[in-house]
Amino acid sequence: MKKETVDLKNVKYYIRTFGCQMNENDSERIAGILASEGAKPSRSLEESDLIIINTCAVREKSEEKLYSFLGRLTSLKKRKKVTIGVVGCVAQLYDSEIFEKKPFVDFIMGPDNYGKLSEIVHSNQEEKISSTSWSQDFHDFPSEKIFRESKISAYVTIMEGCNNFCSYCIVPFTRGREKFRPLQNILQEVREVAQKGFKEVQLLGQNVNSYRDTESKKGFSFLLKEVNSIGGIEWFRFITSHPKNFTLDIAEAMSEAENVCHQLHLPIQSGSTSVLKRMNRSYTREDYLEKICMLRNLMPDINLSTDIIVGFPGETEEEFKDTLSMLEEVRFTNIFSFRYSSRPRTAASRQKNAVPFEEKKKRLIQVQALQKEIQRNFNTSLIGKTMKILCMGKSKKDTQVYSGRNEGYQVVNFKSRDNVIGRFVDVRITSCGPYSLIGEAS
Ligand code: SF4
Structure with a gap:
């Protein structure tokens, strides 16, 4: 039942983000939508009229953080009138289950629905609102509306979603299938941030290497060359890449484009070919090493980082050792390592041969200890430079x-x-x- 319309000019908002760069960029857009309607950011929960929690669903930990944060809001909601929204991948995945767990949440909104945000917060409805619909099209967002956290480095989204269905990953269920942003819109946004004085641009997407312009069908290497030719931005980076889509033309474009950083995050997840197969990653250990060789031949100074999952269902001691030897072989400058956590709807969540928690913990400690030494040695070699x-x-x-x-x-x-x-x-x-x-x- 509609009571009254909320004037956003009188609203102070607070956004809390748990997740990756895509989530951070989404929060910048949400802030942009609210600011364009006159709402003001607030520094504290106490003085906020609208609290939005934007949460990634890739790891169980983000969900735990969401519920712990919502726990903190229970007494606030009793004390004052405040609208609370849960948005992002967790909202898309669990939808109204979140209302059952936390009845004081007022609205739920999936990543494809941010265009409806002002309508929802304006409406001041008594009923709870859930907006988790899908669209096949890329929803472009006016660059000038994005409320960027940094004034130095700007995120520019080039695609959303993923078609890969890695067996442990929830993204195809929360972000949907691949959708590409038109090339001209990407270039326009890069020009705009260059004019505003940004020094660095990070191109974002779940699998940027599979990018295809909807009209010209030109791919990611073409996009890299095009952004490189835009004056004013000295450093371009991109995330996330997929080893199976990381082709020679992309590596060549990176090495030839003077403003594209010689830095790459290339998630491997496991050093064992048999685990990679069960993960549905579509490459082997040897394929991955060949890509590393190709990259280092073209760019000897490239810094490489990766993601590692330990304790994937059925991972044996031998398979785990393949991951350790992979770290020694590639010598990444940074890694993001995690214990496997089961995510709903994924193929791996139906596997019965879980690695015991204590074993996963032990393997994670081993991975991190080895990597710490690799990084210490690499960093020491940079002293004096x-x-x-x-x-x-x-x-x-x-x-x-x-x-x-x-x-x-x-x-x-x-x-x-x-x-x-x-x-x-x-x-x-x-x-x-x-x-x-x-x-x-x-
Ligand atoms: S490539 Fe795999 S891990 Fe990456 S977003 Fe797609 S399904 Fe998830």
């Missing part, structure tokens, strides 16, 4: 120290006499830890 850093701000631990990233996307904390936030600066590396570099601006 001078490298170009894009300064993103001050260090969170020490406000006398600046923090930025190098071309390889490593964190570099450094001292500088000048305020260099938002600028490229040459930094000489003086020391390091396994997870960051330390230096001085020259």
